[in-house]
Amino acid sequence: MDDKTTLIDAQADVDGIIKGKDVHILGRFKGEITLAGRLVLGDGARVDAKVSADAADISGEFKGEIKVRSLLLHERARVEGSLDAETLAIKEGAYVNGSVNARGRNNAKPAAPAAPAAPTTPAAPVKPGPGAVTG
DSSP states (O other), rough: OTTTTTOTTTEEEEEEEEEEEEEEEESEEEEEEEESSEEETTOEEEEEEEEEEEEEEEEEEEEEEEEEEEEEEEETTTEEEEEEEEEEEETOOOOOEEEEEEOOOOOOOOOOOOOOOOOOOOHHHHHHOOOOOOO
């Protein structure tokens, strides 16, 4: 964390609007966050917000709406709400409940439908073996 990062420490309980470059939250925050840079939620963070940022790394609890280019959910992340990210990485152990839109790097269009499968030859009929029950 550099000297231009806004820090909300573990004892803080903040309601409001944050605008800036980078923010690191260790405590509680409720409101709106608009960043040109990265949002980091530490292990003990509890955030209920509408977020727009370039990137976000979440280790704590997040509830709300988040729209970012790059989203990383660490093992201890607990996320509920709407996630919209160009790239999304979820580490094993993270909890996600809500809608997820991971667009991919190039905002790729869905792949073209696959070509129809080649016709298959029906299998030869199977004759019952000795002792088989038919009927």
